[in-house]
Amino acid sequence: MMxxxxxxxxxxxxxSQNPPGTTFFLCLLTLAISFICLSFYSNTHTLPNPDxxxxxxxxxxxxxxxxxxxxxxxxxxxxxxxxxxxxxxxKTSVNSAKSPSSVTHLHxxxxxxxxxxxxxxxxxxxxxxxxxLRASQLLLGGNENVNLTLEFLSDNGSYTCLTISAPSDLxxxxxxxxxxPESEKNISxxxxxxxxxxxxxxxxxxSLNFKDDTTLTVMLTQEEQSVAVQHLLEFSACxxxxxxxxxxxxxxxxxxxxxxxxxxxxxxxxxxxxS
Numbered sequence: 001m002m003x004x005x006x007x008x009x010x011x012x013x014x015x016s017q018n019p020p021g022t023t024f025f026l027c028l029l030t031l032a033i034s035f036i037c038l039s040f041y042s043n044t045h046t047l048p049n050p051d052x053x054x055x056x057x058x059x060x061x062x063x064x065x066x067x068x069x070x071x072x073x074x075x076x077x078x079x080x081x082x083x084x085x086x087x088x089x090x091k092t093s094v095n096s097a098k099s100p101s102s103v104t105h106l107h108x109x110x111x112x113x114x115x116x117x118x119x120x121x122x123x124x125x126x127x128x129x130x131x132x133l134r135a136s137q138l139l140l141g142g143n144e145n146v147n148l149t150l151e152f153l154s155d156n157g158s159y160t161c162l163t164i165s166a167p168s169d170l171x172x173x174x175x176x177x178x179x180x181p182e183s184e185k186n187i188s189x190x191x192x193x194x195x196x197x198x199x200x201x202x203x204x205x206x207s208l209n210f211k212d213d214t215t216l217t218v219m220l221t222q223e224e225q226s227v228a229v230q231h232l233l234e235f236s237a238c239x240x241x242x243x244x245x246x247x248x249x250x251x252x253x254x255x256x257x258x259x260x261x262x263x264x265x266x267x268x269x270x271x272x273x274x275s
Contacts, residue, residue, distance in 0.1 A: 064210035
């Protein structure tokens with residue numbers, strides 16, 4: 001009996017006669033190889049932490065999706081930024097007295113570049129835009145108001161000074177952008193309305209171009225990456241073990257003999273049916 005055991009022949013016959021089983025085997029093998037490749041990539045690259053749902057890159061990216069349009073009646077009535085800041089501080093102090101959560105004021109240097117959407121040549125130097133958004137619009141959660149002021153100190157700079165006032169529990173606790181230096185210049189400030197679509201009635205609109213900053217993304221530690229790589233390799237080993245057992249089972253001669261016996265029974269049953 002041992003002389004008739006031909007593993008390669010049995011395996012070839014099993015593959016040709018069992019397409020579903022072969023497809024299942026190939027799916028398991030592909031999944032195992034994919035997890036091995038993923039573990040190798042995770043071991044050689046630094047990965048972001050998926051447990052961190054709020055970081056400054058997400059906030060800045062959501063802000064860059066809005067069009068900032070100046071109201072028509074405010075084009076000729078610009079105010080100085082210190083006055084706006086005083087008004088913001090007054091409103092914030094009133095809101096903080098009513099709300100149990102404290103309000104945090106940050107003046108950050110962020111990777112946002114300003115672009116004008118109007119046909120007029122508008123100088124962006126010494127320009128400041130002020131707006132108010134809901135926390136949910138910035139992917140911070142909640143319906144509290146968030147005051148934002150964008151100051152642009154050059155026409156072609158890739159960085160912007162962002163002043164943000166929001167409840168402390170809503171702001172990301174991850175790595176924060178660097179502090180923006182205070183400017184002593186008299187900056188012309190305008191109140192703008194933020195909209196996802198570019199309105200046709202507003203004469204002057206601005207848009208923001210965001211460049212992802214990897215330093216603001218929370219990465220996995222070496223220990224966390226090692227644990228993730230270990231789990232991937234363990235799961236890959238289990239899948240390869242299942243694939244090996246399927247190969248051994250397919251190489252056994254009893255599978256082929258069972259099919260021959262089943263075919264013989266079918267042939268013997270045909271005269272009985274005809275009679």
